[in-house]
Amino acid sequence: MKPRSLITTLFGDYIQFYGWEIWVGSLIKLMEKFGISESSVRGAILRMNKQGLLTVRKVGNKSYYSVTPKGKPRIEDGVRRVYSIGNRKWDGNWRIVSYSMPEELRDLRNQVRKELSWIGFGMLSNSLWVSPNYIENQVMDMIKNYNLEDYMVLFSSSKIVSHRNEDIIQKAWDFNELSKDYECFISTFQEKYEYFKEKAWEGHLSDEECFIERTYLVHEYRKFLFKDPGFPNDLLPENWIGNRARELFFNIHQLISIGAVRYFEEIFVKAPDQDIQVRREQAVNPFSDF
Incomplete structure (x- = not known):
């Protein structure tokens, strides 16, 4: 994982539900679980700060980072699309x-x-x-x-005169290539799903493992936001494989989310002067029918 991309995932999937602000020490410890060094974390947040995406404030001798108004819309839009249940119909336009x-x-x-x-x-x-x-x-x-x-x-x-809707879709998007990417996702995570079910049943799935695996799952699924246009259901190919990938994503997420959030809360340190409303239930289950 690239440091900046992982920071975005952590803010969207966890930190936003705890006041949008985190001590840099907590961030370093969380990202260490993915093999990212402290210097890489500090370099990434410095670049994001210079680009106006993150802001820092000092409380005593500690630095706390939060997302700026410029950075929030992109993260919120990504979260909305990742966790949207969908089922939309096309309005014809x-x-x-x-x-x-x-x-x-x-x-x-x-x-x-x-x-x-x-x-x-x-x-x-x-x-x-x-x-x-x-x-x-x-x-x-x-x-x-x-x-x-x-x-x-x-x-x-509401009307394209020269071509059918199917022709426009075929010309502007490559659903064959997207299908292959979804097949790879399913191939990787179906095996993980069976593993998680067995470990959870035996009571051997640790909170730390849940955090690592949920973060990795969301990080990988979020990549489809750059590839999948998120069509209404009535414009998708029949038996669209993306729906199977989304169902698998949901099933794994539900299985490991409680432990993942528990581990995040164990590492997370808020600023002593920060009065936040913790939205733990949303952190565990962010899915919504947008």
Whole structure:
């Protein structure tokens, strides 16, 4: 695991339910379980601090890190999508983004492409992206945050005249490749699921092991947010393998979450001046029907 990516996972999966702030010593100890050194942790949080994603405050001789308003929306959106039960129906509308930027803004253009891919758009051509999802608000926020009013236009249409919906999906997304990735996930974690069930039944599943395995599970599943557009059910292929992967993710998560949260609470140290409302139940079971 890369340090920055793991920090994001820990904030989204645990720390947000304990006030969004953690002592750096706790963070170092948690990340040590994944083979990440103290110097790597400190280097990652320093870079995230410089990028405006994390902020630090001193209480006595201890440093406490929290996510900034700039960093929170991305983490919250990731958590929402990872733990969404789904079952949505398509509203029949395509969201279409068109943009044109001069060459001197190519870095911004590349960032916009990453953002569009992250929120579930597929590329029809270099500057034309589409999505069947209700994500107008995310696009409008992106236009505002990056000052794209002069370069980007967002449309919504209930009809594509020249092609079938299936043609658009096939052109803009590679579901065959995505299926292979889900097959790998299932192959890896189905075996783990059987192992966890047996160990839990025997009472030999430690809290530390639960924490490591839940964090690893979420970390690996979160990677699909960059690949899977999260289509409504009626646009997905028949017997979509992603649904089986999600069910497996849910089953493993439910099996090991209580122990994982117990271990996190054992390591977690809040600031002495911080009065927080602990949302332990949500930390154990973050799944919601968004």
